[in-house]
Amino acid sequence: MVTNITSFGRSGLSDWLMQRVSAVVLALYAVFIVAYLLFNPDLDYYTWSGLFAQTWMRIFSLLAFISMAAHAWIGLWTVTTDYLKPTHLRVGAQTVIILAIFVFLVWGIQILWGA
Amino acid sequence: MSNLQVSVYRYNPETDSAPYMQEFQVDTKGRDLMVLDVLHLMKEQDSGLAYRRSCREGVCGSDGMNMNGKNGLACITPLSDVVKGGKLTLRPLPGLPVIRDMVVDMGMFYKQYERIQPYLQNETPAPAIERLQSPEDRDKLDGLYECILCACCSTSCPSFWWNPDKFVGPAGLLQSYRFLADSRDTATRERLSELEDPFSLFRCRGIMNCVAVCPKGLNPTRAIGKIREMLLADAT
Numbered sequence: 001m002v003t004n005i006t007s008f009g010r011s012g013l014s015d016w017l018m019q020r021v022s023a024v025v026l027a028l029y030a031v032f033i034v035a036y037l038l039f040n041p042d043l044d045y046y047t048w049s050g051l052f053a054q055t056w057m058r059i060f061s062l063l064a065f066i067s068m069a070a071h072a073w074i075g076l077w078t079v080t081t082d083y084l085k086p087t088h089l090r091v092g093a094q095t096v097i098i099l100a101i102f103v104f105l106v107w108g109i110q111i112l113w114g115a
Numbered sequence: 116m117s118n119l120q121v122s123v124y125r126y127n128p129e130t131d132s133a134p135y136m137q138e139f140q141v142d143t144k145g146r147d148l149m150v151l152d153v154l155h156l157m158k159e160q161d162s163g164l165a166y167r168r169s170c171r172e173g174v175c176g177s178d179g180m181n182m183n184g185k186n187g188l189a190c191i192t193p194l195s196d197v198v199k200g201g202k203l204t205l206r207p208l209p210g211l212p213v214i215r216d217m218v219v220d221m222g223m224f225y226k227q228y229e230r231i232q233p234y235l236q237n238e239t240p241a242p243a244i245e246r247l248q249s250p251e252d253r254d255k256l257d258g259l260y261e262c263i264l265c266a267c268c269s270t271s272c273p274s275f276w277w278n279p280d281k282f283v284g285p286a287g288l289l290q291s292y293r294f295l296a297d298s299r300d301t302a303t304r305e306r307l308s309e310l311e312d313p314f315s316l317f318r319c320r321g322i323m324n325c326v327a328v329c330p331k332g333l334n335p336t337r338a339i340g341k342i343r344e345m346l347l348a349d350a351t
Contacts (some may be wrong), residue, residue, distance in 0.1 A: 001310040002281045002313075002314045003312070004312060004313050004314070007313045010314065010316070011311060011313070012310075012311055012312050012313035012314065012316060012317030013311050013317070013346050013347065013350055015313055015317065016317050016343065017347065077313075078318075079315075080276040080315075081158075081277075081278070081313075082273075082274070082278065083277065110198075114293055
């Protein structure tokens with residue numbers, strides 16, 4: 001039995017499923033944002049701010065942020081377990097990554113509901 | 116007279132402080148030899164050269180090695196398939212500890228194979244003759260049972276290089292699915308629960324190096340995908 005305590009879901013199966021679902025959400029969000037920018041060539045602050053003032057856009061954005069957080073945690077955890085062999089270095093890197101993800105997530109929520 | 120320039124990995128831990136590459140000039144007499152034949156010709160020049168071989172026809176899996184950067188069996192790989200610009204570079208299977216020259220310690224590879232319990236498990240009482248299987252169920256084992264454990268696939272897999280103690284590797288996982296897919300095996304749930312962690316099975320990133328090098332033309336990536344489907348079906 002291989003154990004793990006710093007992976008996202010403590011399970012390879014749940015991490016694998018989460019990685020794929022979050023990838024789909026991020027793809028949809030990226031396509032939407034790019035399409036929105038293309039269809040609004042003379043975009044100004046009020047249109048942009050108006051878009052993010054709508055509830056569905058806030059839900060969609062928050063979903064994308066949470067997906068990004070999970071996706072980054074799972075992916076970077078895998079990178080650290082592949083390439084960082086000294087335990088203190090690996091645990092240190094994982095801690096920094098997870099804390100950074102937390103900070104960016106809270107910051108993102110503040111931006112969405114702040115303005 | 117047609118000379119082939121061969122560069123071979125040499126390392127004898129008793130006398131060498133570090134591994135080095137030795138150059139050989141081999142006269143192939145214009146024939147499209149197998150790489151193993153070239154190794155025999157080189158051994159005539161230097162009898163100290165160590166490598167494994169046995170059946171010399173791609174059945175035993177002893178002479179897996181890295182030929183011009185690609186893993187394969189030396190006995191069934193013709194020079195015309197691997198030689199580029201009249202040069203051939205031979206190295207041991209990557210990622211495993213070298214015992215001497217081309218001979219590697221396969222201990223970690225076998226340990227992972229052992230982990231997947233590569234034998235039929237059935238808790239129901241054994242019938243008087245044999246456990247019967249329909250031809251359709253037998254067909255499910257095609258493409259799985261043919262593995263000869265040469266380790267070409269697992270030693271071409273970066274996930275196995277970085278975590279050989281935790282990731283089962285393509286060879287072991289192909290055999291794991293061979294028993295998961297067997298209608299006569301009843302230990303499915305136990306087998307699946309051993310593979311659910313983030314390393315044993317899920318460290319596979321699907322780059323398909325294993326498929327590209329398998330000398331028997333097998334597809335471990337597909338078997339790994341099937342195990343993932345079984346795990347998903349069981350857990351959702």
